[in-house]
Amino acid sequence: MKREIPMIITFVSGMAIIIALFVPHPPFGRVEETFNNWYIIISGFTMILGLNSLLGHNLDKVKRKAEGWPYSLTLILSFFITLIWGIVSTIRTGHIFAxxxxxxxxxxxxxxxxxxxTMFxxxxxxxxxxxxxxxRARTVNATLLLVTASIIMLTQVPKGETxxxxxxxxxxxLAVWKLMSEFESAAxxxxxxxxxxxSIAIVAVYLPIVxxxxxxxxxxxxxIMNVLQMGAKRGIWLGIALGGIAMGLRIIFGIEKSYLT
Amino acid sequence: MKFFEKLAKIDRRIIFVILAITIISPFLFNLTFKLTPLEESKRAFNFINSLPEGSTVIISIDYDASSMPELQPMLEAVLRHIFSRNLRVILLGHWAAGVPLGQQALEKIASEYGKVYGEDFVVLGYRPGLQAVIINMGKNIHATFDNVDYEGTPLSKLPMMSNIKTYEDVACVFGFEAGNVGEMWIQFANARYGVKVLLGCTGVVAPDLFQYRQSGQLVAIVSGLRGAADYERLAKHEAFASYGMTAQTFAHVLIVAFIIIGNIGYIFTQSKKRRSS
Amino acid sequence: MATTIWVWVAAFFTLAILSFLYKDNPFYRIAESVYVGSSAAYMLLFLWSFDVKPKMIDAWVKGSTTDRLILIIPITLSIFMLMRFIPKLRWISRWAIAFTVGMGAGLGVAGLLQGFVVPQIKGTIVPLWIANNFKQTINNWIIVLGTLTTISYFFFSRKHTGVFGKFSRTGVMFIMIAFGATFGFTIMARVSLLIGRLYFLLHDWLGLI
Known part of the structure; x- marks a missing residue:
């Protein structure tokens, strides 16, 4: 039962959402709205799932006086100071972000x-x-990447074109030099x-392109953004999307169960 | 070619200092370059510009301080444009850590234009559950936010909200994105309810969104500090993004120069190796 | 006056983080600990302000009997979620997790189908010949070729040789151009973040500019 009930819950909730997509009329539309509302309430709690281990781990370090324990103490202190500050602020102004x-x-x-x-x-x-x-422009493909990146970087900023x-x-x-050395050493x-x-082509298109x-x-x-690079992005994301759909269905139908461990 | 070998071994901290100096110098010497707005930024501006007076725009704060320098000036520029055209704003967010940034910008710009809370703008705040929130807003915005604004004031007491029940009552969603929330706005609000979506994104996110533009699911993408500067210029109020873009030019030229120097060194050492073998 | 002190605090934290560029040091470690500890508390406060209070407590107080009966389910599941913190009752938390996972999967499938796969395939079906519009014709060819060759590169159930091999190798070139564009944009984004912080130090803190 410890596994079956969660699997049934997953199946029912996932299927309800998919059915509501195809049949948005009552009762499915209403069920979807209710389930969404529950999801809004419950999913908030996933934000704090790591809290226990974060505090536990650092408290343990302080207790054991493990290496770097003063930093763990700083972490715990700042957690509680922030929390108390937030609570006091909420009580005084009615809302934490008033x-x-x-x-x-x-x-x-x-x-x-x-x-x-600053971290970022x-x-x-x-x-x-x-x-x-x-x-490094090690291969033709790497060169394409670097040249596109450089052109984008320079067209994205004012005066970059100069x-x-x-x-x-x-x-x-550099490209011509590399190509000519290949030409030299060719059999x-x-x-x-x-x-x-x-090489000749590169020299010929240089001026018009510039x-x-x-x-x-x-x-x-x-x-470049709307045409040249877009097709590949679409191809990549279509692949990811189809994979995502397959994964979603596997979860709903109980084939993928790693979340239960 | 000892020179290039030495060049390749420069301590990274020297590179850090060079980058910092490069970015600071245009600020110190008060250098500014004029820019011509990108086509994408113009598309966004023209769309907002074409909305009839009194329309409502949903602004979604889907970023936090980690991308503040790009998106905060963009948000301020867009808000200035919105308020100067007497449009209304509903602000909400899907990134917990960023919602106050949106609120602060809104309060600042609204006071510049003498706008009144509840009549010209409303802050709904945040609800967890992303896609669920976006779908339920299409059914009933009031119920999704439990009939209250972020501070708990009943929405029925805010005059602006009396005419706004679902997406049908708003002109568009303008999302400010540092992650995948923008795609959720497209995949749920646009695909299901047909809401027009515009996205202001960080440079990291933007390149992955252009396929939505071509398929007509997205009106326009304003990307990065450049997009913010474009918007400032189009809305005729130049601020941080416009000044910042000069430093951006310097930094980009420096990084391109780094790539070139690195590659010259690489090719020299390669051909040297080949000769000796 | 208060603001001045707080700007100094902000400058201290900014410099403490930047000091990591020289090498790992106690100032950086302190700033990092403050960041991690305080953001954990921040999340907890956020959960209270935007979830527990409006959606549970206020909804309960204001709700009708039916509302309350329905509300019992999500409240119970939320409490189940917290059972994760108690080793003996940990298994109950799976019920709540199962619900969020099921919803996440359902929402993901629905969104990707309706909002991505169908419209994106539609978007790729473009005319390959437009009379009197040479530019658009070329653009459409590039879009279709870019998409198809890229997909072919990720098609692993066939050997990449012969014509198919050439096709998929063209795909790699499109992918590289796309990565180049992403890379250029990423550099722009990272530099902008640094500009923001340096501007704070020079403008808000030192008042030099």
Whole structure:
């Protein structure tokens, strides 16, 4: 029974939602609304499921005086200070986010926001460092990725188009150089011919491409995003969506049960 | 080619300092570049601009402080445009940690335009359950939020809400997205109830949304700080995003330069290896 | 005055986190602990303000007898969810989890079918020849080719050789262009976040700009 009842609950709730999609009339529409309302109430509690282990783990560290315990103590203290502050603020102003709530205007604005946003700002440094070390045009595909990324980066910013000529110039030179060294080391003249032709093509399209990028920057950006890259995104997401549907049905029909462990 | 080998071994902290200086300098020297708005940003602006006076826009706060520099100025620019056109706003959110950001922006811009709570804008706050909330709003907005605004004031006491029961009574949803909530607005509010959806997104999210534009499920995508700056310019009120974009140009050029230098070094060392072998 | 002190607090936390770039250090660890601890409390307060109070307590107080009877079910399941914290009663929490999982799966399937798969396939069925509109014709070809070749790349039940192999390799090129666009946008986003923080330090804290 410990497994059967949850599986029945999953089946009934999942099927109710799917049936309501195809038959939105009563009683299914009403059942859907009620189930949704229950889901709204219950799913909130999933937000705090990790709370127990977070506090338990850190309390344990403080008790054992394990390495780094002062940080665990800081964590626990800040949990309780924040909680008490929030409760006091709620009692005094009626709601935690009332416009006069000190919790919102001081804790949220000057503690929570800077901490969270700076955590994510660190990523800018790491991505810059990675750009320097890791992004190499090792293959044709990697080159496509880097060139698209660079064009997008430069068309997304004002005046970015002004450096387009030298940037693409260096990229073209590097490509031609690499292709020519392939041409040089090719077994026969005919085997190397494609490399030579590709090099000539790159030189030939360089100026027109730079000119278009320079004069119609926003249109090019719009075209890359809405046309050139869009098909692949659609393909990828269709794959993910079909996988998601299959997974959802497996859960509803009780084939996938890992959530019960 | 020792030079390139040395270049490849630069301490990452030096790169960090160079990046920081690059971003700070345009601010210190008060440099600003004029920009031409992107087509996508114009689409969003023109849509809002075409709404009849008195229409209501649902604003959804689906981000938090981790993407505040991109979306907060965008939200403020959009709100300025909305209020300058005498449209109304219902604010709610699906990211627990971000709702107060939306509220603060709304209070700030509403007071700039002398707008009154309950008549010109309402804050519904947050309910867990994302898709369930979006679906139920299509049946009854009041009931979904238990007939109260975020502070517990009955919605029946707020004059603006008397005419708004479902999505049929609003002009569009404008979501500010740092995750997948925007797609939920499309997949549930648009697909099921036909609501027009516009999304203001972080740069990370935006590229995965363009297929919805082509299929006609989405009106427009305003993306990242650039989108915010575009919107500020279109709404003729330049603020943080517009100043920030100059620093953005400097940083992008620097990063592209990093990629190029890294690759020159790579190709030199590769050809050297090949020669020696 | 109060605001000035709080701006200093915010600046302290900002710098403490940024100090991680030099190396891991006690200031960073303190800021991190404050962040984790206080956001846990924040979530708890949020749950109370936007779920428990309006949807359980107020709904119970204001509701009719029928409303209350219906409300008993979600309230019970929510309490079951909390049983996860008690090892002996942990199994009861599965009932609540089963409901959220079932709903999540149902909502996911419904949304993806109606809101993604059907309209996206419709969106891909575009005319491949439009008279007098060469540009749109080319664009439609790119969209259709991009979508189909990408799908073919993820089609693993057939060997990627011959014509099919070429088709799927074209797909890889489209995928790389798409990743390049995402990558460019991601760099833009990360840099913007840093601009935001540095602007805070220079403008709000130091008042230099």
């Amino acid at each position: 416009s006069t709530s000190t919790f919102r205007n001081y804790y949220y604005t000057y503690v929570f926001v800077p901490l969270q946003s 700002a660190l990523l800018a440094f790491f991505i810059a460092s990675a750009a320097y070390r890791a992004f 450096v387009m000529a030298p940037v693409l110039g260096v990229a073209a030179l 026969s003249w005919t085997a190397g011919l494609p490399y030579l032709l590709l 000119e278009v990028l320079r004069t119609q920057t926003t249109a090019v950006n719009d075209w």
